[in-house]
Amino acid sequence: MARELNKIRAVIVDDEPFARERVRRLLESDAEVEVVGECADGFAAVALIEEQSPDLLFLDIQMPGRDGFGVLEEIDAEQTPVVVFLTAYDQYAVRAFEACALDYLLKPFDEERFERALLRAKLQLRRDGAADGVDDEIAAPLAPRDAKANGAGNSHPPSLERFVVKAAGRIFFLKSCEVDWIEAYGNYVRLHVGKSAYILREAIGGIEASLDPARFLRIHRSSIVNVERIREMQPMFHGQYTVVLHDGTRLTLSRRYRGKLQKSLGNTF
Numbered sequence: 001m002a003r004e005l006n007k008i009r010a011v012i013v014d015d016e017p018f019a020r021e022r023v024r025r026l027l028e029s030d031a032e033v034e035v036v037g038e039c040a041d042g043f044a045a046v047a048l049i050e051e052q053s054p055d056l057l058f059l060d061i062q063m064p065g066r067d068g069f070g071v072l073e074e075i076d077a078e079q080t081p082v083v084v085f086l087t088a089y090d091q092y093a094v095r096a097f098e099a100c101a102l103d104y105l106l107k108p109f110d111e112e113r114f115e116r117a118l119l120r121a122k123l124q125l126r127r128d129g130a131a132d133g134v135d136d137e138i139a140a141p142l143a144p145r146d147a148k149a150n151g152a153g154n155s156h157p158p159s160l161e162r163f164v165v166k167a168a169g170r171i172f173f174l175k176s177c178e179v180d181w182i183e184a185y186g187n188y189v190r191l192h193v194g195k196s197a198y199i200l201r202e203a204i205g206g207i208e209a210s211l212d213p214a215r216f217l218r219i220h221r222s223s224i225v226n227v228e229r230i231r232e233m234q235p236m237f238h239g240q241y242t243v244v245l246h247d248g249t250r251l252t253l254s255r256r257y258r259g260k261l262q263k264s265l266g267n268t269f
């Protein structure tokens with residue numbers, strides 16, 4: 001399909017024709033979205049995603065051939081879009097967020113709930129820096145108005161210095177500098193501190209915006225790393241690297257975020 005300029009490219013995957021039709025109708029009423037394809041099973045979904053490289057994927061879980069989780073396992077990491085799961089079953093919610101889904105729409109959902117999910121997807125794509133096909137014109141509304149007016153686009157607000165963590169019935173404070181890396185966990189994040197991990201009710205995009213960019217850098221859609229914890233970089237393929245931390249943790253640096261890390265480390269790789 002021909003691509004319309006500046007539109008978020010969406011794909012719908014659901015084995016129920018009525019469900020696909022409803023999602024398509026809701027998306028087509030939004031001027032910022034272009035539906036570039038739809039299909040009814042997991043095998044066709046993988047091929048369609050590889051062909052269209054969508055920004056946004058509405059994905060059913062239970063389907064013939066390959067389920068929604070199987071679809072995501074087959075997609076190249078560089079092609080993984082923002083994912084909103086569609087399902088009539090609530091028991092998959094935890095697994096969906098572990099698969100880094102942005103949202104989980106439980107059928108039957110109303111129009112207001114769908115619009116909230118779509119808005120969250122738009123914000124996530126903008127935070128990701130207009131991912132693979134969403135142009136700067138769409139990302140621009142998120143830039144502070146005063147920064148744009150004064151040419152202060154490189155300014156950064158005061159950085160978050162500590163997290164308030166609830167664990168085992170206790171509330172304690174965790175210095176941000178103590179965090180090794182941060183992992184997306186659906187609508188939440190996991191803070192990895194040594195052998196411990198703590199869950200916060202905050203999306204990874206919001207956490208990224210609040211941290212000191214001289215210390216913490218996004219290296220993948222689902223991970224942020226404390227650059228002082230990096231021990232070595234190991235080349236992989238297609239411009240990707242494995243980031244090895246001092247404790248042996250291995251993370252993936254995707255091509256999209258490579259430039260910022262190179263600049264931070266002095267272009268050493």
